Amino acid sequence: MALHFLVETSSDAAVGDLVSLTGAEAKHAAVVRRLRVGEEVTVGDGSGVWLTGTAEAVSPSLVDVRVSARWVDAAPSPRLVLVQALAKGDRDELAVQAACELGVDEIVPWQASRSVSRWEGPKAVKGRERWASIVREAAKQAHRPWVPEVAAPASTKDLAARAAAQRVLVLDPTAPARLSALVPDGRDIVLVVGPEGGISDAELAALVEAGAERVLLGDTVLRTSTAGPAAIAVLSVALGRW
Numbered sequence: 001m002a003l004h005f006l007v008e009t010s011s012d013a014a015v016g017d018l019v020s021l022t023g024a025e026a027k028h029a030a031v032v033r034r035l036r037v038g039e040e041v042t043v044g045d046g047s048g049v050w051l052t053g054t055a056e057a058v059s060p061s062l063v064d065v066r067v068s069a070r071w072v073d074a075a076p077s078p079r080l081v082l083v084q085a086l087a088k089g090d091r092d093e094l095a096v097q098a099a100c101e102l103g104v105d106e107i108v109p110w111q112a113s114r115s116v117s118r119w120e121g122p123k124a125v126k127g128r129e130r131w132a133s134i135v136r137e138a139a140k141q142a143h144r145p146w147v148p149e150v151a152a153p154a155s156t157k158d159l160a161a162r163a164a165a166q167r168v169l170v171l172d173p174t175a176p177a178r179l180s181a182l183v184p185d186g187r188d189i190v191l192v193v194g195p196e197g198g199i200s201d202a203e204l205a206a207l208v209e210a211g212a213e214r215v216l217l218g219d220t221v222l223r224t225s226t227a228g229p230a231a232i233a234v235l236s237v238a239l240g241r242w
Contacts, residue, residue, distance in 0.1 A: 002052070003033050004042045004143045005063075006136065011045040013067050019043055019051060021063040030060045041065055046139065046147030048073045073145035079105040079188040080235060081166070082228050083159060085112040085195035086119060086127075091225040095193070096131050098229035100138035100148055103236055107135060108190075109153040114197035119153050128152065156203045159192060160210035166190045168212035170204065171231060173221050175214035179234050182215065189235060193228040 005021055005028075013019045021029055021043070029035040035058050043051040043065055049072055053065040082104045084095050096107055109131065111119060119127045132150040139147040162168055167187040169179070171194070192199075192207065208214065217231055236242045 001143070002040045002042050003029070003035060004044065004140055005029055006140050006147070007043060007045050011043070011049045011051065013051060013070065015067050015070055017067050018056070019053065019065045019067055021065070022061065026063045027060045029063045030058050035063065042143070043067075044140075044145055044147075046136070046145075048075060048145050050145050075146055076103075076105050076241075078184065078186060078239065080232065080239065081106040081108060081188060081190040082232065083108045083110050083154065083190060083192040084228055085110045085193060085199075085224060086115040086117040086153075087195050087224045088116040091196070091223065092117070093131070093134055094225040095228045096150075097134050097138045098226075099232055100135045100144075101142045102229055102232045103144075103241055104148055104232055105146065106149045106151060107131065108151045108159075110159065110192070111153055111155065112195045113156075113200045113203060115195040116197075124153055156206055159190075160206055160212070162190050163207070163211035168192060168207065168210070169215045169231075170199065170207055170212050171217055171227055172199070172204065172214040173216065175216040177213070177215055179215040179217050179231055180238075182235070182238050184239055189239075191228065191231055191235065193224055193231070195224055 037055055037058055039055050051067050052069040053067040056066050057064040082099045084092055086092055135148050168190045170192040
């Protein structure tokens with residue numbers, strides 16, 4: 001499979017045009033991936049544009065690719081959204097990375113009441129930027145035409161508001177319905193994963209009152225770092241993506 005890279009802005013390049021990689025992406029291509037002149041690569045803009053081409057010039061500061069084919073992938077529909085509660089250590093980051101590789105379309109950081117990690121003030125900005133960087137690299141590694149958005153940190157009230165237009169599913173080890181039995185109804189699916197200590201009774205009640213559905217992933221209790229990716233795999237089958 002050809003090496004895949006991302007350009008920083010939306011690309012309107014046509015067949016025969018040159019597309020240039022610069023900055024960190026050029027350095028990654030030349031130094032880390034050891035791209036060579038004449039090698040075929042693919043280039044995306046993270047918004048559906050997909051280019052195939054051949055490297056004509058390679059240096060750590062600039063990589064030029066001559067485009068030989070171009071197409072545009074439509075945005076996935078219905079969309080699959082992961083609401084990931086903030087967790088200690090790198091557990092939430094592991095969840096975000098795997099979720100992106102598995103096909104999630106949007107990631108929402110959630111400051112749950114039992115989250116040990118707290119995003120406040122400048123830390124919220126840095127945290128979101130960190131997640132966005134993880135998502136970008138994971139999407140590139142997975143050769144995804146669309147790079148998922150990382151939304152601003154959400155409160156439980158924000159999540160409840162989504163239930164008006166989207167299908168909100170809350171992973172709950174005490175739920176009566178299994179996620180594997182879910183029948184998609186055309187609405188975007190918002191999957192809510194709690195922190196290490198679980199979702200509080202008050203949060204669960206607020207979400208259910210707003211229209212969210214409690215779903216059971218399996219008979220075992222998974223870590224917050226693995227629950228989301230596992231559920232996304234199940235949903236990908238239900239949505240016909242896999």
